Amino acid sequence: MQFFGKILGAFFGFLFGGPLGAVFGFFLGHQFDKARRLNQAGFRTGGFGSGPSQAERQEEFFKAAFAVMGHVAKAKGQVTKxxxxxASAMMERMNxxxxxxxxxxxxxxxxxDADFPLESVLEKVRLTTGGRFDLLQFFLELQVSAAFADGDLHPSERNVLHKIARGLGFSSEQLEQRLRMQEAAFRFQRGGSSHSGQQGGQYSGQWQQASQSDQLADAYDVLGVSESADSKEVKRAYRKLMNEHxxxxxxxxxxxxxxxxxxxEKSQEIQSAYDLIKKVKGFK
Structure with missing residues (x-):
């Protein structure tokens, strides 16, 4: 933690305003220390009375997204080829x-980097997005999608994702739901499901063409509803997700x-899942 700003602020505050001045100076010093941490992480901060422009906020969101991806990749230890x-594939997706x-x-x-200030960067993301739920959700889902890109989620990656979720204001339950949705989306996009330990030991962790019931189950998970959901519940979940994404x-x-x-791509994924459920279940 950094205390330089707090100490200096409290000192001069007390010097010029007594105990109340010290409290106010401590607060200003705290803001200075936060800005300093973020600047060390490579993120701009605006001065008092001036905020970043839309383009600057977009740049900071973009930079933070890839920096946090790098932090997630490092969670398992050494970043592999x-x-x-x-990460390059994600860059290709974004052209x-x-x-x-x-x-x-x-x-x-x-x-x-070993000293990457994850909490400070996530705090900056919340500030630059104005705390907008859908943007924060997109940021979190981007990290989940990157972690799942190889079809597997390491326990260390899961732990880091929980830290990221907390830093963005999401609960553990909300993250776990998104992990289930992303895992289903991974299978649904490939039209298959993963299997392991099949007879003969010749097939493990590979994708196999799913039956219609497998794909239907994944479609429900993509929308975040149970297979027992009626048409109204499915439509409500679909509309909510489409509105958010x-x-x-x-x-x-x-x-x-x-x-x-x-x-x-995310919107198309949601649409495809909804279309499959409607087709199979005969929903209008």
């Missing part, structure tokens, strides 16, 4: 090239334009 390839790609790569490397709405609230493709 496969994890670097997964990042040139300066944008270099910025993402630099942020990813910053996140791998609509690319244009997210863009208007500050989502970086580079991440529009990921938002579109």
């Amino acid at each position: 496969e994890e670097i390839q997964l 990042l090239h040139g300066e944008q790609r270099r910025a993402a790569q630099d942020a990813f490397r910053d996140g791998k 609509h690319p244009d709405k997210l863009m208007a609230k500050g989502l970086p334009p580079e991440m529009m493709n990921v938002a579109k």
Whole structure:
């Protein structure tokens, strides 16, 4: 922790305003220390009375997203070639090239640093998004999606994701629900399900074409509802998710334009799951 600002603020506050001045000075020093931590992490902070522009907030969201991805990748210890390839795949999904790609790569490397200030960065994300639930949810789901990109979630990655969720204001239960939804989405996107320990030992952890019932179960999980849900409950969940993940709405609230493709993919995934349920169950 950093105390320089607090100590200095309290000292001068007491000097000029007595005990009450010391309290006020301590508060100002605390704000200074927070800004200093964030600046050390590579994130800008605005001065008193001036806030970052929309473009600056988008840049900070973008940089933070890839930095935290790097931190998640480092959770298992040494970052492997496969994890670097997964980060590159995410950059491809966002169609990042040139300066944008270099910025993402630099942020990813910053996140791998042993002294990466995760809590401070997440605090800055909450500030720059104005605490908007859908943007914070997108940020969290981006980290979950990156962690699941290889089809497996290491216990250390799960622990870091719980820290990220708490830092963004989500409960453990909310994260676990998103993990279930993402795992189902991973299978649903590939039209298959994972199996292990099959006879002969020749097949383990690979994807196999799912039966319709398997895909239907995954579709329900993608929407976050049980298979016993009626048509009204399914439609309500679908509309809620589409409203939260609509690319244009997210863009208007500050989502970086580079991440529009990921938002579109998520909306298409939700739509496909809903369409399958309607088709199989005969919902109108």
